[in-house]
Amino acid sequence: MKRARWIVSLAALAVLAGGVVAATRGAPEPGGRFITDEQGRALILRGFNTAGSTKGAPDTLPELTEADIDREYRDMGTNFVRFLIMWRAVEPQPGTYDMKYLDKVAEWVRWYGERGYHVMLDMHQDLWGNAITPTGAAGNGAPAWATHLDGLPVDTDQPTWETFYLEPGVIRAFDHFWNTTGEHPELMDHYAKAWKAVAARFKDDPAVLGYDLMNEPWGGSVQGPRFETGPLAALYRATIAEIRSVDPDGWIFLEPQAVGVNWGLPSALPYFDDPRNGPPRIAFAPHLYPLPLDLGDDYTADSKEWTDRTIGWWRDNVLRTADRLDAPILLGEFGLDMTRPGAADLVGQVVRLGEGMGTGMAYWSRDPGSWGPYDEKGAATPLVAAYARPYPRAIGGVPVDIRSEARSLTVTFDANGTGPTEIYLPAAGFPDGGRVSEGEATWDAARRVLTVRTRTSGRVTLTITPA
């Protein structure tokens, strides 16, 4: 019965999205584009969304500490963080930017930078903003001054948090922002200029990789291709221009609409020009939440088969969109309740998916609890073991193939002289570090990083096994 329900849901959404769920045959080859570091090395990003607690925190910062970052690195060797920031904190009043808030964000960025992390700043929203209800009980992101409900209702008695998106007041707030009503054309311009203020603050910070322009965009009354090619594309173009007016080099990450695309349906996001000198630095940053799991099935038995099928649709559709954007891919969110049967297997499946696509990823989320790496008492959940995999943090060439097992890692790339290849090796599987099939390797036991200097041209295949 569950399967019938979500097949019907998916078919309905396929009609809504105006797209056809991609067949698994004829999928394009993995996108040959990669996010690069300042040396030009291809980055494989592995990290967390930090943090869900930011949404309601009085200071709009994570309820975590610097020691928590140390523990995360010690246990999983992550090198990336999707760090949540909020428009309401950046621009508390129209045209006024809170530099004290950005300085506090910079403190977190410094903590990550000192540990070799790459930071993507995520202008996060869910349900528009905290002011959709009088008590702030739901929603985060947009400031109160940009929230126009026109007196329409937002019923706080909802079966799940997602259904707030369907409330008349929430739809209206989004319709004003996207200028669907034609009554508040100023809002998108404020948003783009808020990003300019953020980019001006962090443009010279070596730890800041780039900017995720909007979390899980929702079109309100306008949905699917009409939303993505219309108001969403307009916001992205305006924001790209504002960011590039102060920061010519930061990577810019673009998300599709969340509904449908998170589950595997195609996005209609169009190509975006990057007005910078040099190769474009625009990336496609979808989220992955397979519908069978979202509807309550576990990653077991026949639901696992159907989930894998939808993940195949997601992969093929994401690759097609990345081809259209001529952009590398970053998986900005995936996650689930780690107490559910099959959860650790799903995480392993997504890690393998990312390896096959050459894409990095950020797990949702770093917060204590059943979804995260540590529960409310600080005990490790199954996520730590599932996510602590050997992976190439940075590759001195264009990746061709990445395959990890518990006690081996194979990385194939076309060397281009951009620098050495850095590989994280977890203690489980590689207690004394690793042995490499070619090149000159040095082992940093403290960081658990094997740095390999290889030929600077031609195809290189590194196989790493326990020392």
Ligand SMILES: CN(C)c1ccc(C(=O)NC[C@H]2N[C@H](CO)[C@@H](O)[C@@H]2O)cc1
């Ligand atoms: C109806 N709409 C617009 C909708 C429904 C469901 C999600 C969602 O599950 N998102 C997945 C996760 N992403 C957020 C944070 O970005 C988490 O709170 C969700 O679990 C998003 C949008």
